[in-house]
Amino acid sequence: MFSLWVAFIIGIVEGLTEFLPVSSTGHMILVGHMIGFTGEKADTFEVVIQLGAILAVAIIYWRRVLRLFGMRDREVLAKPRRINLIHIALAIVPALGLAFVLRDYIKLLFMPETVVIGLVAGGIFMIIGEKLQPKVTVRDMDELSYRQALFVGIAQCLSLWPGFSRSGSTIAAGMLAGASRAAAADFTFLIAIPVMCAATGYEMLKSFGSMTSEDIGFLAVGFIVSFVVALVAVVTFIKLVGKLKLTYFSYYRFILAAIVLIYMYAVGF
Template sequence: MHDYWIAVIQGIVEGLTEFLPVSSTGHLILTGDLLHFEGPKAATFEIVIQLGAILAVAVLYWRRILQLLGLRRDRSRFRSQLNLLHVLLAILPAMILGLLFHKAIKTYLFSPKTVLIGLVAGGIFMIAAEKWQRRVRAREIDDLSYGQAFSIGLAQCLALWPGFSRSGATIAGGLLTGASHKAAADFSFLIAIPMMVAASGYDLLKSYKDLSIADLDFFAIGFAVSFLVALLAVVSFLKLLERVKLTPFAYYRFLAAALFWIFVLR
């Protein structure tokens, strides 16, 4: 029963934080430390629940995905200016760096202390993006240029540091290129699908031996909870972002880092 509660808690944490600009990886490392849930099984479990969160976004953006793949035409809804090249330009930088430095990142950066650094640094970057946001040139996702897509991809590289937040980096990067909050968030969620499938798939190939039939229900619970919570989180966040912007999330990151440092690490 204790394992099931861990699956539920970590599934909720993943679903809530994967697409919010607060760093899901950072929160999973911190909560895993609090729950004493670490090691190979925990690492594999985190990959599985990330796939649950990815599925949630794929469900929410299924029309757009089919349109990008040329399997659906819906001119009444999409102007279809966004294409696969935008996506490719946005994911290549982080994918290349991730492959080159995968071992070093996993070895040296996956610890509570490095996560706290990422939380603070990412929060500062988000506040800076709000302060120096360029004049909006892309109000909708279809207005994004190839240059903007590539710039967002460069910003995504910052998220290779655990705690920085992939969505925080890409949305903030989008603001600095002249994208609206909505366009930046939609694009961030869309490019998360191939980015996370590639990263999670790569990690899963290296750690699938840690999966066992005995743990099937444990992993299934985490996957299902992550999927359902992520569905609600993405829809709610898109509505909230238009009203409160990124700054409150940055302040939350500072508070979370301070509390964890004071009560856990000191």
């Protein structure tokens, strides 16, 4: 059984990186290998605790979530209801379907070498999204069309490769579809809620039979830590992603990939 300090450390890493287009999964894999946290249970842990950070988004976007189910408060009654469950389904079904089919193969990619590839490839895709963005036709998430939501959903499949980044791929795709950076970021964080709920639920069902009470306690610590850290950081980070160019995050990814490569050859994981 791993020390609870490992759960604490990984939980902090998840909470700090979930809302930035730098790949929280990639960071957890890299940190996990550095501290000896690897294996099937580590892979499951790295998926499950992401829900803790995503719940922080649910708190921020609770009005948006209510609107999806036809419930609107006074603040949103004056605004036309555009984003609905069809938009959400189009944006999440492609990645969820592919993840279900390729789950066992995806887990084989949870290693530093593949994360480095994902960091670089994702960074390049984000630069493409920034540089080739057409004229902005969508300045608010509620203006997205079904076609644009589907395009984002297809691009989200790229994030199944660890290190590519779910938020990075979907924000870049949204921009390539004509959405502003802020609108694309808003939609990305909204669709993260059902995606991570589904991924966490599936992982828990698959692994529940082999879990011990210590494993559940370990997961709980990581879950709570990621939630608390994300709750503190979420507002600042969401605003940051909506304002900063994706190229800045790409540069960070390239630098991190280079450092990891040097570390791998000099020290080894």
